[in-house]
Amino acid sequence: MSDLTITRVEAIPYRIPYRKPLKFASGEVVHADHVLVRVRTAGGLTGCADAPPRPFTYGETQRGIVAVIEDVFAEQTIGLDATERSRLHARLHRTVGNPAAKSAVDMAVWDVLGQAFGQPVTRLLGGYTDRMRVSHMLGFDTPTAMAHEACAMRDRYGITTFKIKVGRRPVELDVEVVRALRNTLGDKVELYIDGNRGWTASESARALRQLADVGLTLAEELNPADDVLGRRWLVEQCGVPFVADESATTPAEATRELLGGSATALSIKTARTGFTVSDEIRSLAEGLGVEVVMGNQIDGQLGTACTVAFGAAHRSTSARAGELSNFLDMSDDLLTEPLRIVGGELIAPTSPGIGVTVDMDKLAHYRIDS
Ligand SMILES: [Mg+2]
Numbered sequence: 337m338s339d340l341t342i343t344r345v346e347a348i349p350y351r352i353p354y355r356k357p358l359k360f361a362s363g364e365v366v367h368a369d370h371v372l373v374r375v376r377t378a379g380g381l382t383g384c385a386d387a388p389p390r391p392f393t394y395g396e397t398q399r400g401i402v403a404v405i406e407d408v409f410a411e412q413t414i415g416l417d418a419t420e421r422s423r424l425h426a427r428l429h430r431t432v433g434n435p436a437a438k439s440a441v442d443m444a445v446w447d448v449l450g451q452a453f454g455q456p457v458t459r460l461l462g463g464y465t466d467r468m469r470v471s472h473m474l475g476f477d478t479p480t481a482m483a484h485e486a487c488a489m490r491d492r493y494g495i496t497t498f499k500i501k502v503g504r505r506p507v508e509l510d511v512e513v514v515r516a517l518r519n520t521l522g523d524k525v526e527l528y529i530d531g532n533r534g535w536t537a538s539e540s541a542r543a544l545r546q547l548a549d550v551g552l553t554l555a556e557e558l559n560p561a562d563d564v565l566g567r568r569w570l571v572e573q574c575g576v577p578f579v580a581d582e583s584a585t586t587p588a589e590a591t592r593e594l595l596g597g598s599a600t601a602l603s604i605k606t607a608r609t610g611f612t613v614s615d616e617i618r619s620l621a622e623g624l625g626v627e628v629v630m631g632n633q634i635d636g637q638l639g640t641a642c643t644v645a646f647g648a649a650h651r652s653t654s655a656r657a658g659e660l661s662n663f664l665d666m667s668d669d670l671l672t673e674p675l676r677i678v679g680g681e682l683i684a685p686t687s688p689g690i691g692v693t694v695d696m697d698k699l700a701h702y703r704i705d706s
Pocket residue numbers: 530532556557581582603631
């Protein structure tokens with residue numbers, strides 16, 4: 337047994353309320369009902385990562401994540417050396433699904449490795465830059481309320497890129513929102529839309545026609561990828577990169593969506609592909625010559641630290657603004673030092689490992705298993 341032998345894996349469910357619910361076409365989030373995953377080693381290191389269940393997208397629940405880690409993944413992980421990442425990966429992927437649970441185990445092990453080598457994981461992953469521009473995601477509301485939120489984010493944090501949740505019926509409801517945002521914020525900000533599969537192909541095409549003069553930069557999952565021909569028809573006429581998000585959660589799915597003409601860009605979320613599989617998807621995207629966006633699985637600060645650590649590590653993942661700000665909607669968080677968005681940017685933590693520390697008092701307060 338070495339100092340880096342993994343001796344314990346814990347899955348701790350916790351609940352932190354949001355200040356305001358985030359609503360979108362496929363669901364709504366009122367509380368952060370996440371699972372903190374902790375990996376301990378024989379030498380006394382502790383790695384942490386966050387697993388945010390998204391039952392409406394991936395089928396995982398908070399209790400399900402705790403159960404699969406305690407019943408399956410812990411046993412597969414304990415006894416491995418933290419440097420045996422590929423072996424860990426092979427073991428975890430004997431089980432289908434469970435993307436957030438697998439990813440949190442993967443990233444907690446990377447956290448241990450960074451601490452062991454005295455390096456921030458962003459350096460171990462690639463070390464391209466130290467920061468990312470931030471994109472803020474706007475959930476469903478009235479045009480006035482969404483424009484007000486965007487202005488507040490711009491004025492307070494310097495954010496100038498906004499992802500607008502769309503996919504409501506009639507499409508004119510969302511078209512009006514996008515127009516209101518453009519009119520209020522002017523031409524200096526970047527706007528793009530995410531439908532979370534809420535529209536049909538023809539509704540999506542109608543919305544894109546109505547928004548042709550608004551200057552959107554991306555369109556994401558406007559209709560379901562399972563509408564295979566409808567999706568291909570839509571992507572062919574879409575004038576901007578069409579991002580596959582929940583339809584491309586593995587390298588194989590990403591390959592199928594891109595080669596099948598159902599997408600022309602990819603969203604990468606460390607919450608569902610960890611650092612290890614996110615890097616496989618990044619390599620795939622670079623090899624095939626498509627753009628990527630660092631997405632947000634409605635992450636808290638720990639999850640956001642992982643996203644910016646990965647995103648800043650590579651040229652392709654840091655080229656566009658990353659979705660890094662939705663932790664601002666939470667009423668509290670678990671970290672000792674809050675992440676700070678300044679001048680529209682978030683700097684990847686510089687301490688060894690993922691580079692953040694969980695506040696034990698806060699964890700004791702918000703955990704729901706004791
Ligand atoms: Mg999305």
